[in-house]
Amino acid sequence: MGRLTSVLVASAYKHAVRPILFRHDPEIAHNRITALGEKISQRRIALSVIRYLFGQRNPLLKKTVSGIEFPSPIGLAAGFDYQAKLPWVLEALGFGFATVGTITNRPCSGNPRPWLGRLVKSQSLLVNKGFKNDGIVATLKRLQNLPSIMPVGLSIGQTNSPKIDTEAKAIDDIIACFTYAEGHPHQCRYYELNISCPNIQKHISFYSPLPLKKLLEGLERLKISRPVFIKCPVSVSDEELVGIAETASKFSFISGLVIGNLQRDRTHPTILRDELAKCGPGNFSGLPTRVRSTELIKIIRAKFGTRFAIIGCGGIFGTEDAEAKFAAGADLVQLITGLIFKGPQLVSEINHSLTGHNLLWK
Numbered sequence: 001m002g003r004l005t006s007v008l009v010a011s012a013y014k015h016a017v018r019p020i021l022f023r024h025d026p027e028i029a030h031n032r033i034t035a036l037g038e039k040i041s042q043r044r045i046a047l048s049v050i051r052y053l054f055g056q057r058n059p060l061l062k063k064t065v066s067g068i069e070f071p072s073p074i075g076l077a078a079g080f081d082y083q084a085k086l087p088w089v090l091e092a093l094g095f096g097f098a099t100v101g102t103i104t105n106r107p108c109s110g111n112p113r114p115w116l117g118r119l120v121k122s123q124s125l126l127v128n129k130g131f132k133n134d135g136i137v138a139t140l141k142r143l144q145n146l147p148s149i150m151p152v153g154l155s156i157g158q159t160n161s162p163k164i165d166t167e168a169k170a171i172d173d174i175i176a177c178f179t180y181a182e183g184h185p186h187q188c189r190y191y192e193l194n195i196s197c198p199n200i201q202k203h204i205s206f207y208s209p210l211p212l213k214k215l216l217e218g219l220e221r222l223k224i225s226r227p228v229f230i231k232c233p234v235s236v237s238d239e240e241l242v243g244i245a246e247t248a249s250k251f252s253f254i255s256g257l258v259i260g261n262l263q264r265d266r267t268h269p270t271i272l273r274d275e276l277a278k279c280g281p282g283n284f285s286g287l288p289t290r291v292r293s294t295e296l297i298k299i300i301r302a303k304f305g306t307r308f309a310i311i312g313c314g315g316i317f318g319t320e321d322a323e324a325k326f327a328a329g330a331d332l333v334q335l336i337t338g339l340i341f342k343g344p345q346l347v348s349e350i351n352h353s354l355t356g357h358n359l360l361w362k
């Protein structure tokens, strides 16, 4: 994408599209964007125009991580395309990969609404969805015809139900979901094991070594055919994340760590008081996750060297934020909130800037 096109699209998004989108309830806005993306995905000409404007990738952006070739190191994080409706348009926008889900073994109706809030000044979204999804059986059907150029991954978590109320039940539930996914055809290239969703009713923690070891031992027995990345929390101490990584490092099927998920800390200095006062339950994406995720990437890279592929995630709103994650040790990065706040040109803009730097090819 040319510099001028990028500036024009960014400006049109900021001054015309975003004000309209942000006037609507965030869930309605998200549903409309998804419906539009789905329509575009079915029209070849529209996809070609978008790809012409945004999706032309410099071959230098290609990166092979955990045996998968990524056409760009910038991906879409779990939580935006729950139902795998958008991979085609995401690829045309310049994304190098996308994670679908989080999905669960059983269908989930999610937490009581509202599911989403918007903190414009704090550059954050309040998320309280609680894994609203159709379950593995229905979702897998949609994962059988994905674009071949862009890897798509599947995020799996524990079913959000009051019935899954013990560690043993949560482990069985997650294993059942992976078993189903492995036993049926689909084109996902990697899995994310989401142990860090802060929004579920009966949160069974896998942050301490023993429960995590039990879960990973159960999954190891499945001899999973694709790389597995653990989606890690950011609202933990350095020691807690190192503990998670230490346990994970003993399981060769765990290829990498996604660092990380939403910010739980409501006193975080980036969350402005007046916006917080209007927030119901939930946890925060965007700016409140940015610094901590980068710090944790640095710690894990320093302590574990190349044992893990690291996918940096949290608060990427532009090239500098992505570069900070790469400089800290990330192999790939993911985003959601930046796309919503900055517009559809963001990924193309970052792709373009990265080819002018040497951070990717060290």
Ligand SMILES: Cc1cc2nc3c(=O)[nH]c(=O)nc-3n(C[C@H](O)[C@H](O)[C@H](O)COP(=O)(O)O)c2cc1C
Residues within 6 Å of the ligand: 077, 078, 079, 080, 101, 102, 116, 125, 127, 129, 131, 155, 194, 197, 231, 260, 261, 262, 284, 285, 286, 287, 289, 313, 314, 315, 316, 334, 335, 336, 337, 338
């Ligand atoms: C609307 C929304 C829904 C999310 N749902 C999930 C989810 O289902 N699974 C998951 O692992 N992370 C989920 N997340 C967290 C994101 O994947 C990501 O870790 C976090 O938002 C930080 O990235 P960002 O600042 O670029 O948004 C969600 C985030 C948002 C904004």
